[in-house]
Amino acid sequence: MTAKLSPRTEIRLAGEGGQGMILAGIILAEAAAIYDGKNAVQTQSYGPEARGGASKAEVVIASGEIDHPEVLNADVVVALSQEAFKKFASSVKPGGLLIVDEEKVDSTSAPQAIRIPVTKMAFETTGTVALGVLVGLTGVVSREAIEKAVTARAPRGTEEMNHKALDAGFTAAEKARK
Amino acid sequence: MAVKLMQGNEAIALGAVAAGCRFYAGYPITPSTEVAEVLSRELPKVGGKFIQMEDEIASMAAIIGASVGGLKSMTATSGPGFSLMQENIGYAAMTEIPCVVVDVQRLGPSTGQPTAASQGDVMQARWGTHGDHPIIALSPISVRQSFDLTIKAFDLSEKFRTPVILLTDEIIGHMREPVELPDFKTIRSEEYRVTAPGQEYIPFRNESGDVPPLANFGVGYRYHITGLYHDQVGFPTQRLDEIDPWLERVNTKLDKHLDEIALVEEDYQDGAKVALLSYGCSARTARHALKLARAQGKKVDMLTLFTIWPFPERQVEALGERVDRIIVPEMNLGQLAYEVERMAGRKKVRRVVRANGEMVTPQMVLEAMEG
Numbered sequence: 001m002t003a004k005l006s007p008r009t010e011i012r013l014a015g016e017g018g019q020g021m022i023l024a025g026i027i028l029a030e031a032a033a034i035y036d037g038k039n040a041v042q043t044q045s046y047g048p049e050a051r052g053g054a055s056k057a058e059v060v061i062a063s064g065e066i067d068h069p070e071v072l073n074a075d076v077v078v079a080l081s082q083e084a085f086k087k088f089a090s091s092v093k094p095g096g097l098l099i100v101d102e103e104k105v106d107s108t109s110a111p112q113a114i115r116i117p118v119t120k121m122a123f124e125t126t127g128t129v130a131l132g133v134l135v136g137l138t139g140v141v142s143r144e145a146i147e148k149a150v151t152a153r154a155p156r157g158t159e160e161m162n163h164k165a166l167d168a169g170f171t172a173a174e175k176a177r178k
Numbered sequence: 179m180a181v182k183l184m185q186g187n188e189a190i191a192l193g194a195v196a197a198g199c200r201f202y203a204g205y206p207i208t209p210s211t212e213v214a215e216v217l218s219r220e221l222p223k224v225g226g227k228f229i230q231m232e233d234e235i236a237s238m239a240a241i242i243g244a245s246v247g248g249l250k251s252m253t254a255t256s257g258p259g260f261s262l263m264q265e266n267i268g269y270a271a272m273t274e275i276p277c278v279v280v281d282v283q284r285l286g287p288s289t290g291q292p293t294a295a296s297q298g299d300v301m302q303a304r305w306g307t308h309g310d311h312p313i314i315a316l317s318p319i320s321v322r323q324s325f326d327l328t329i330k331a332f333d334l335s336e337k338f339r340t341p342v343i344l345l346t347d348e349i350i351g352h353m354r355e356p357v358e359l360p361d362f363k364t365i366r367s368e369e370y371r372v373t374a375p376g377q378e379y380i381p382f383r384n385e386s387g388d389v390p391p392l393a394n395f396g397v398g399y400r401y402h403i404t405g406l407y408h409d410q411v412g413f414p415t416q417r418l419d420e421i422d423p424w425l426e427r428v429n430t431k432l433d434k435h436l437d438e439i440a441l442v443e444e445d446y447q448d449g450a451k452v453a454l455l456s457y458g459c460s461a462r463t464a465r466h467a468l469k470l471a472r473a474q475g476k477k478v479d480m481l482t483l484f485t486i487w488p489f490p491e492r493q494v495e496a497l498g499e500r501v502d503r504i505i506v507p508e509m510n511l512g513q514l515a516y517e518v519e520r521m522a523g524r525k526k527v528r529r530v531v532r533a534n535g536e537m538v539t540p541q542m543v544l545e546a547m548e549g
Contacts, residue, residue, distance in 0.1 A: 026354060030183045033356035042183070042354040046293060068466035068540050069353050069459070 004095055009061045009140055010071040013130065014088050015080030015101075017046055017055040019119070020127025025057025027149045028131060028141065032061045035145035041069045054083055061140060076138060078130050079105055080118055089113070099133060116172045125158075125165035132169015137176065181358045186324040186350040187254075189357065190280055191216035193328030194252050196362040199278070200226035201251040203240035205233050205259060208292040209348040210282035213254035234259035238266035241277045245270075246403065248371070248394035250332055254280035257299055258289060261306070267341050268307030269405045274339035274382070274392065274428070278331045281343055282351040283458075283509075285535045294535025295348035297458055300513035303343045304487050310425070312432045314439060315343040315487040317458045321355040327441075327484065329365060334439060336370045338432060339389050345486055347509065349459035349537065373397055382410045384423035389431050432488055441484035442493050446500070447472075452547055453479035453501040455494070455518055457486060460507045460538050467507075467543035478547070489517045498522025505530055505546045507538040 011028065013021045022044045029042035040061045047053035058071045073093040079085040080101040089110050092098045100107045102115040114137065122129045128150060135146045147166065154162040191213050194202070202217045214230070221228045227244070231237040234255055241251035255263060260281045270277050283299045285291035299306075303315040314334050318324040328344055335342040372379060372391050375398025383390040393399045402412035407424060409415045432439060445468075446453075456464040461482045468480045481497050483490055494517070497504060504522055506515040507530040519527045530546045532538045 026183065029354055033183055034181055040183070040356065043349065044352060066355075067469065068463045068537070069349060070537055072539065072541075 005075050005138060005140060006073075006093075007062060008066070010074050011059045011061070011076045011078075011134070011140065012056065012071050012074045012088055012091060013059070013078045013127075013134075014054070014056040014084035015078075015126075016083075017053045019055065019080055020125070021055050021080070021130075022046065022057045023153065024127035024131050025059050027127075027153050028134070028146070029059045029061075030152065031141040031145040031149035032059070035148045036141050038063055039066055041066045043069050054081075054087070056084070056088070076134060076140070078134055080126065080130065082106060085110075097137060099130075099137070114176050116176060118169075121168050121172070122165045125162050128162045128165035129169040129172075132166040133173045133176075134169075136170040136173025143170070181356050183354045184321055184357050185212055185352055185354050186318065186321045186346060187212035187282065187352065188216050189321045189325040189359075190254070190328045190344065190346070190351075191220060192359060193325040194278070194332070195220050195224060195226075196325070196359075196365045197250065197329040197332035198367050199250045199252050199332060200224065201241060201244035201249040202226070202253065203229045203231050203237045203244070203251070204253045204255065205231050205237050207256045207259045209284055209351050210254045210256045210259075210280060212351070213280055213282070234262035235266060238263040238270075238279070242266060242270050242273070242275050245277050246275050246392070246395050248373070248396070250276070250336070252278040252280065254282065256282050256284045256292075257286040257296070257302075260299055260302060264302070264306040268309060268311065270341040271307065271311035271313065272309075272405050273403050275403075276335040276339055276392070277341050278328070278335055279341060279343050280328075281345050283345065283347040285533075291535050293348070295459060295509060295537065296533065296535065297347055297460060297509040298513070298533065299345060300486060300508075300510065303345050310429055312338075312340055312429060313343065313487050314338070314340055314432070314485070315345045316441065316484060317345045317486050318350055318484065319458060319461045319482065320350070321353060322357045323484070324350060325357070325359060329367075330441070333367060337368070337389070338435070339392055340432075343487070345458070347459050349462075372399070375399065380410050381412055382408060382424065384410060384427045388427060436488065436490075436492070439485055439488060440490040440493065442490050443482040443484070444493065445480040445482070447477045447479060450477040450479040450500070451502045452476075453481060453497055453504045454507070454543065455481045455483070455497065455504050456507050457483040457514065460509055463538045463540055464505075464507050464543055467540040467547075470540060470544060471547060476547070483514075486514065489521075491521050494518055494521040498526055502526065503528055505543060507531070507543050509533065509538065
């Protein structure tokens, strides 16, 4: 169960404000651009609220120039809320990968979705778990790169917690593959 | 410096520091706030001043005052704040005091949609204040160019004694891309001001096509500054023989320097009959479509404008002579297209527009090439 990624790999991370989706997007882009030596562009959209409301980060990764900065045909969509699922599940390209939160999202309409209890696994580090799942399932960046990027961005004192969350995500991805 | 993932707005703030900006006054507004955030941290480190003002009218007044006092000065805002700044932008144009105004465009009119992108201030940047005056507006297409054009904005502002608008947008301002910035010490900025006393000094000398240098207040010259029409030393006048030479000089002061001011990139193919013309975030979309079309063997020209005002008339007119159709994607209902039509003829121009906060898509541009 792996997605075939396009040379211009497009990833959409969506959920509620406060789940860390935008930070997860930044970390993923840094893993690609700083630690894997590729090009990456990260964009975002969010409502005026600091918590709650819809929040979405997009990351485009390529080895060459990236012109249009936003997702056009998503290789991967991660949806951690019902609203995000409703809005973005259909933006996955055929053969792409849809990852949903098992508890927060009713994905009966999308039998191909991979269900992982991301928010239940770690409340404070939801975004980091999601990154572990995403990278574990796609290999869009190297494990080493995502680990370095998480270390660089984790607030001081939370490095260990974030690495545990990342590992938990990789483990969940491993199980989902089987 | 190492490669860093950085937002366009951060790059603007750092570009300002690199250009020697040492005064920022502003009132935070989405989606421009990161410019203020970064400068509130960085300016004190280099001996600069950061002031959060009570509103945008005061912010604009503060940077004009700081500039004439001798510091390179900047403010940043978005549509609603940019509207409030217009009166004092006119004052800076009238008094020929250099300053840089960053406008990170968001969806309008009015409060519009604070977090949604737009390119709806193209005409406001040109004609937002009243009366006839020149203005320069630059529009970056990437994070790195946000840094470079901020430096350019300061240089042009100082050299031509005019406000310069850095007209960016929510997409480029909030977008993160990997960039490697140059060592700030390598960035050379020329001194255009009179910084020492003792010379003969006429602050508004009306020799045709001239930009008389500005003497910093306090270095020893007595002159007057007013938003009224003024004589050569700055005192109010109603004499036509003083007003007319001012109008003539100020409204032509950029003309001899258009090659230096009009920053464009011409990516042309022999035999192309269709061209794309764009700027800011929409130029990214246009370039995406351009590559797809060329990959299919189509011949297409692309003109990217980094300078919006003064409008690069010569280049656009020449493009109109090369091709049969010019497609202008932009995130408004066709503001720049008016100017393209003026230079290339209305029948040649095809608008590809979106003004609901969503980007124009490459598909929309490709369809305009076909139809």
